[in-house]
Amino acid sequence: MTEIQSLARGLKILDLLAAAEDTVGITEIAEYLGMDKSSISRVMQTLAVYGYAEQEASTRRYRLGPQVVVLGQTLLNRLPLRDQARPFLQQLVDRTGECAHLGVLTQNQVLYVDQVESLATLRVNTRIGTLAPLHCTALGKALISFARLDLPEELNPFTTRTIVNPDVLRVHLEQTRLQGYAIDDEEYNYDVRCIAAPVYNHDNNVVGAIGISGPAGRMNLEHIPEMAAIVCEVARALSNRVAFRRS
Amino acid sequence: MTEIQSLARGLKILDLLAAAEDTVGITEIAEYLGMDKSSISRVMQTLAVYGYAEQEASTRRYRLGPQVVVLGQTLLNRLPLRDQARPFLQQLVDRTGECAHLGVLTQNQVLYVDQVESLATLRVNTRIGTLAPLHCTALGKALISFARLDLPEELNPFTTRTIVNPDVLRVHLEQTRLQGYAIDDEEYNYDVRCIAAPVYNHDNNVVGAIGISGPAGRMNLEHIPEMAAIVCEVARALSNRVAFRRS
DNA sequence: GGGATTTGTTGCTCAATATACAACTGCGTT
DNA sequence: AACGCAGTTGTATATTGAGCAACAAATCCC
Known part of the structure; x- marks a missing residue:
């Protein structure tokens, strides 16, 4: 079982965003995963491009994006x-x-x-x-x-x-x-x-x-x-x- | 803007799974993304481990996993x-x-x-x-x-x-x-x-x-x-x- | 029923790429 | 005003994910 690490990181972050009460900062995520914040910054950008995460304009912190709702409802409707x-x-x-x-x-x-x-x-x-x-x-x-x-x-x-x-x-x-x-x-x-x-x-x-x-x-x-x-x-x-x- | 490719691929596949009528085979996905099926196989395993995709036991084809519902509802409830x-x-x-x-x-x-x-x-x-x-x-x-x-x-x-x-x-x-x-x-x-x-x-x-x-x-x-x-x-x-x- | 074909998985190598470091920017605080 | 903190960007290097090829398994089709 070879797990693709960079993908797994992204998915773990989605889980983290879901578990968080509100928005989450990049530094917290980096700490949580034991990585550098620069790496996480790029991961978050990728998640944001595809709508899986969303950056709050004022605080630059992240939350789940609309795409997770789209996927979730798609599955439920199916x-x-x-x-x-x-x-x-x-x-x-x-x-x-x-x-x-x-x-x-x-x-x-x-x-x-x-x-x-x-x-x-x-x-x-x-x-x-x-x-x-x-x-x-x-x-x-x-x-x-x-x-x-x-x-x-x-x-x-x-x-x-x-x-x-x-x-x-x-x-x-x-x-x-x-x-x-x-x-x-x-x-x-x-x-x-x-x-x-x-x-x-x-x-x-x-x-x-x-x-x-x-x-x-x-x-x-x-x-x-x-x-x-x-x-x-x-x-x-x-x-x-x-x-x-x-x- | 540096996009993390292996993560982006995974997210694209989730979109694809959502767009598909039913289950999707690995070969189709590989064709769609222009990649080797072995690579996609590993991507799917990763998605499955985290519950974002699910493999149908009988056909070995994939569909969206329960985690997308969990995330979607989390965001809606928020x-x-x-x-x-x-x-x-x-x-x-x-x-x-x-x-x-x-x-x-x-x-x-x-x-x-x-x-x-x-x-x-x-x-x-x-x-x-x-x-x-x-x-x-x-x-x-x-x-x-x-x-x-x-x-x-x-x-x-x-x-x-x-x-x-x-x-x-x-x-x-x-x-x-x-x-x-x-x-x-x-x-x-x-x-x-x-x-x-x-x-x-x-x-x-x-x-x-x-x-x-x-x-x-x-x-x-x-x-x-x-x-x-x-x-x-x-x-x-x-x-x-x-x-x-x-x- | 059994050979052939299609579909998904695994081992291995090499090049691509994701990571960490460091420097930078912009905000809020004291 | 200076400091500190959080997020972003440039860059070199080592990791790691991609492709090839072989394998396994299931389905098709005669």
Whole structure:
């Protein structure tokens, strides 16, 4: 694996620009990458020429450029699942009162590609474009368990409830498969529970997962079965739609 | 201006991946850039490592990776104007029945950063993430005329109505400024007319523009004044909101 | 089914080029 | 007004990325 260093530098800088709160100066970037600021200056000029970065005229500092939006939306618009899922996400919100999300598998992570917010004052907001781990989110667990994928190598803990033992996780996923839906019981964020179910295409491949997230108070353990039933029902309806099956 | 070539190549490839309908093979890319496929192979590996491209397992061809969504959404979420504008765009749709858009200026182009669709059967759909020229779109003309920016160097024609003469455009923009709103009268797309007005912050700087787009039939010349009045009113209300002014 | 063709990956060499240093410019500060 | 700080530009050198060629793998096509 030969990695092209100057390209990799540029991409790392884009990541850095995204992680930064606001604009970033060339000196900071140079420090961060352990390089000379003159080199970074030229990298930034290149990124700017192609619209991936933008220099603020007044401060000469840099931020992400419009081209990243163009690319991001291009990819999102290319997911037909996304348009199809929208009304079903809305239905989930209407029927459960919690925020609904659509996730797909990429690079051993879940990518949240759509979201419908609930009207509740206290609500969970996972923005579109978020990447999250597979082993401790409901969407992620739905994806790996129903698509029968391998476990991720690293099972990092995020809360004390995160399942970090591969054997325990395997059993848990088997159980998930049997019950037809996945649950995240404060395994990624404290006070947040999620329920998710898979979406299939006409070849019976898992193409994504939809689910709801809410505060642990409302999503308490006795409500979960009925909410899960709704999630499963809507996910099944969406699968039928995706697979061109009628009803 | 010293451009870093290997980075530039990577960025060009991202643009290419976005322009492509579906996946792209390495040979095609190499041909397109006039390079050896081995070199491109390594570029693609680098892009893939950082999540900017993704290789389809079955065909070994490449597409955009999830990271571009992450970056794109990061930038969109960083625009506070976007969240603030949403209900005002909705109001435009409710009151005019046409699609409403929010645009900001970047790199001498308008970037469409939000959209609310109308319910009409025949409607104009300009997706988020679209970049469009300044001189022949209502949003673009609103941005340059009210922000008193220089004209773009190139005034490319898109329809027979596109204004390509700088002097004519200057007069037109002056008129736009006087009447308080900008019009695109089939200057970018045939059968589409748009109306837009600027949004100001508390320093009285133009931070964006909002407007509506519809088929020329409904947006006919006698309806435009009343629709323009609504656009101006809503844009003013949004400006007040943005500037923390009350009412 | 199997040879042929197309497509993507890897090893290796050499020339192109990206890097660091240093000098320069422009801003803001004290 | 002088200083200090941040970003840009010129230039020499060593790194590194490009191309060639061989390899691997998948697809085509008879």
